[in-house]
Amino acid sequence: MPKANIKDIAQKAGVSKTAVSFAFNNPSRLSENTVKHILEVADEMGYSPDPVARSMSTGKTGTIGLLLPQPIPEIVRNPFFPEFVEGIGEVCTHSGLSLLLVPPLKGSIRRAIVNAAVDGFLTLGLEEYKATMMVLRQRDVPFVTVDSDPIEGVPAVNVDDTGGAQKAMEHLLQMGHRQITILAIRSGKRGQYNEYVGTLGARIQGYIKALEPFGLSIDSRKIRLVECESTEKGGVECFQKIWNTRYRPTAVIAMSDIIAIGVMKAAQAEGVVVPRDLSIVGFDDIPLSGLLKPALTTISQPSLEKGDLAAKTLVRLLDGLIEPIHHCLPTRLIKRETVSEPLEEK
Amino acid sequence: MPKANIKDIAQKAGVSKTAVSFAFNNPSRLSENTVKHILEVADEMGYSPDPVARSMSTGKTGTIGLLLPQPIPEIVRNPFFPEFVEGIGEVCTHSGLSLLLVPPLKGSIRRAIVNAAVDGFLTLGLEEYKATMMVLRQRDVPFVTVDSDPIEGVPAVNVDDTGGAQKAMEHLLQMGHRQITILAIRSGKRGQYNEYVGTLGARIQGYIKALEPFGLSIDSRKIRLVECESTEKGGVECFQKIWNTRYRPTAVIAMSDIIAIGVMKAAQAEGVVVPRDLSIVGFDDIPLSGLLKPALTTISQPSLEKGDLAAKTLVRLLDGLIEPIHHCLPTRLIKRETVSEPLEEK
DNA sequence: TTGTACGCGTTATCAA
DNA sequence: TTGATAACGCGTACAA
Numbered sequence: 001m002p003k004a005n006i007k008d009i010a011q012k013a014g015v016s017k018t019a020v021s022f023a024f025n026n027p028s029r030l031s032e033n034t035v036k037h038i039l040e041v042a043d044e045m046g047y048s049p050d051p052v053a054r055s056m057s058t059g060k061t062g063t064i065g066l067l068l069p070q071p072i073p074e075i076v077r078n079p080f081f082p083e084f085v086e087g088i089g090e091v092c093t094h095s096g097l098s099l100l101l102v103p104p105l106k107g108s109i110r111r112a113i114v115n116a117a118v119d120g121f122l123t124l125g126l127e128e129y130k131a132t133m134m135v136l137r138q139r140d141v142p143f144v145t146v147d148s149d150p151i152e153g154v155p156a157v158n159v160d161d162t163g164g165a166q167k168a169m170e171h172l173l174q175m176g177h178r179q180i181t182i183l184a185i186r187s188g189k190r191g192q193y194n195e196y197v198g199t200l201g202a203r204i205q206g207y208i209k210a211l212e213p214f215g216l217s218i219d220s221r222k223i224r225l226v227e228c229e230s231t232e233k234g235g236v237e238c239f240q241k242i243w244n245t246r247y248r249p250t251a252v253i254a255m256s257d258i259i260a261i262g263v264m265k266a267a268q269a270e271g272v273v274v275p276r277d278l279s280i281v282g283f284d285d286i287p288l289s290g291l292l293k294p295a296l297t298t299i300s301q302p303s304l305e306k307g308d309l310a311a312k313t314l315v316r317l318l319d320g321l322i323e324p325i326h327h328c329l330p331t332r333l334i335k336r337e338t339v340s341e342p343l344e345e346k
Numbered sequence: 347m348p349k350a351n352i353k354d355i356a357q358k359a360g361v362s363k364t365a366v367s368f369a370f371n372n373p374s375r376l377s378e379n380t381v382k383h384i385l386e387v388a389d390e391m392g393y394s395p396d397p398v399a400r401s402m403s404t405g406k407t408g409t410i411g412l413l414l415p416q417p418i419p420e421i422v423r424n425p426f427f428p429e430f431v432e433g434i435g436e437v438c439t440h441s442g443l444s445l446l447l448v449p450p451l452k453g454s455i456r457r458a459i460v461n462a463a464v465d466g467f468l469t470l471g472l473e474e475y476k477a478t479m480m481v482l483r484q485r486d487v488p489f490v491t492v493d494s495d496p497i498e499g500v501p502a503v504n505v506d507d508t509g510g511a512q513k514a515m516e517h518l519l520q521m522g523h524r525q526i527t528i529l530a531i532r533s534g535k536r537g538q539y540n541e542y543v544g545t546l547g548a549r550i551q552g553y554i555k556a557l558e559p560f561g562l563s564i565d566s567r568k569i570r571l572v573e574c575e576s577t578e579k580g581g582v583e584c585f586q587k588i589w590n591t592r593y594r595p596t597a598v599i600a601m602s603d604i605i606a607i608g609v610m611k612a613a614q615a616e617g618v619v620v621p622r623d624l625s626i627v628g629f630d631d632i633p634l635s636g637l638l639k640p641a642l643t644t645i646s647q648p649s650l651e652k653g654d655l656a657a658k659t660l661v662r663l664l665d666g667l668i669e670p671i672h673h674c675l676p677t678r679l680i681k682r683e684t685v686s687e688p689l690e691e692k
Numbered sequence: 693t694t695g696t697a698c699g700c701g702t703t704a705t706c707a708a
Numbered sequence: 709t710t711g712a713t714a715a716c717g718c719g720t721a722c723a724a
Contacts, residue, residue, distance in 0.1 A: 083422075098449070099418060
């Protein structure tokens with residue numbers, strides 16, 4: 001037998017569909033006895049309102065979507081993802097919402113967007129943000145972007161990537177480093193850093209800003225930019241590339257901690273002493289970074305607050321409130337043990 | 347203006363609703379020209395089918411739910427959660443599914459179940475599994491349980507918790523330990539270990555099995571059981587409790603790595619040398635455990651495979667296939683550096 | 693308390 | 709072969 005629906009209950013209980021609906025959602029409009037009777041019948045027949053049909057009528061799903069730029073497995077491997085979701089989760093708890101992880105569908109973010117039954121979206125670090133935002137607009141559902149270049153009129157939550165990157169680079173420069181390799185997260189732009197967008201672009205800007213007063217630029221001979229997959233393995237591979245070269249750097253500045261960690265491990269495996277022979281600074285301050293020996297000097301960003309603020313903003317949007325548009329959370333330099341003065345000036 | 351619906355497109359394009367629907371879902375039933383025309387009009391008006399209405403008709407949502415026993419923030423703080431979700435995510439990628447995180451709604455798992463618009467559920471470590479499964483059955487949606495006591499006729503994925511716990515305890519016993527404190531994850535059962543269910547219960551069984559041949563039991567004087575919040579802080583607090591007691595143990599066996607890590611840190615802070623003064627063994631083998639100094643001896647469980655297998659099983663269920671019911675994945679002892687022989691036999 | 697219209701798209705059936 | 713008509717799924721809002 002197919003599952004019971006509202007009509008079945010109404011019949012069995014000898015009342016109307018409306019009465020059954022009220023018994024569940026607005027009991028005060030019915031007499032106590034009727035409610036009790038209806039709920040008994042419903043329970044007996046194992047009935048509860050179909051969530052999809054309900055959403056159809058109410059126009060609400062009780063769900064917010066987290067739009068991901070990559071498949072779920074790749075995303076959850078990001079060490080800062082749990083904290084970010086924790087922040088979102090706090091808002092979900094308070095507001096009684098579920099969280100839908102929305103990866104690209106058959107490779108298409110667009111398809112994913114139009115298919116997701118959600119009341120609103122959070123987007124995370126979208127690359128093709130312009131096209132994607134068009135689709136989101138069409139979909140006519142509130143959304144707030146996280147880690148994307150802010151767009152006029154679209155609520156956004158970002159961290160001060162530029163400032164963080166600048167602080168990291170300044171720290172290296174102030175310690176006396178001049179031969180520095182930047183390890184950028186691989187982007188498909190093949191090192192054309194002026195084409196970087198979003199988080200990458202913002203960080204590059206920060207590096208440039210810091211270099212300027214020292215009369216340096218990314219195009220100087222002493223500064224190099226290498227693209228690197230944002231994994232430990234990527235870092236390991238990059239170390240090989242940069243160490244056996246004529247312009248061996250005295251310091252490496254990575255766009256993510258996980259890259260920095262890969263570099264450090266590879267260096268140590270080769271007998272290179274960090275920071276004496278090579279200074280390293282990362283970005284993100286993932287939980288692991290503080291536990292390493294030596295502990296990683298890095299830029300911390302408030303992932304949890306980022307998730308929390310983004311979700312709060314979305315919830316307010318859902319409630320029809322107009323929101324101050326662009327939020328920017330601070331980053332800060334965490335000086336630990338992987339940066340020292342360079343061994344010798346060249 | 348409200349968003350366009352299928353009727354608007356049909357009118358504008360001078361065709362029927364049916365044609366519009368076919369243009370999206372079954373283009374081969376229409377002439378190429380018609381399809382092209384309809385899609386143009388749709389694009390122009392920013393139309394795409396409403397996912398909720400679509401689910402209503404098709405009876406599918408394209409979403410599977412992960413039913414959580416606790417609010418999202420608490421769950422994602424679990425160090426093994428990312429790996430578990432990674433496993434699920436792989437299946438999602440292949441099958442074009444989204445993943446809905448379904449925490450209790452206003453404190454009620456039942457409410458969460460009946461409200462979630464999903465094609466099927468994965469449940470994770472449910473405590474009140476009996477009541478919950480009744481609700482799931484009523485909801486008439488396929489589901490597979492993970493980390494719950496297997497129930498007749500319900501597909502389940504588990505790991506060999508009992509075997510793992512047994513191996514951990516045997517290792518300690520074989521090394522010569524006889525004064526052992528078991529740090530159980532707090533359960534609300536206040537130490538009544540015979541009432542433990544699910545993962546906890548299974549692990550306790552393993553400890554008991556290992557103790558028996560040595561003529562020991564949890565009720566022996568030398569063996570103690572202490573309940574502990576499964577956080578690093580919980581471990582720290584427990585160390586205080588167990589160290590300043592008459593029956594100071596020579597070894598601690600924790601039901602989670604994170605507890606073990608807390609104990610280890612607290613011990614080291616007090617100048618207690620691990621493993622010389624105190625041996626420690628954990629459970630889970632979270633990524634951090636291998637990186638500590640000393641590295642934690644523990645039981646590894648295949649979290650990723652667990653998620654993968656559970657999701658695969660659910661997908662087959664969704665496809666109407668009948669499944670072999672109970673899966674049990676192996677656990678294994680990872681001998682590292684936190685277990686040695688006890689200093690002195692008492 | 694109830695009857696009825698409604699929301700939106702899909703699909704079986706039917707007509708050209 | 710191409711397209712239209714109409715029924716359907718399920719619960720909610722509103723007038724009666």
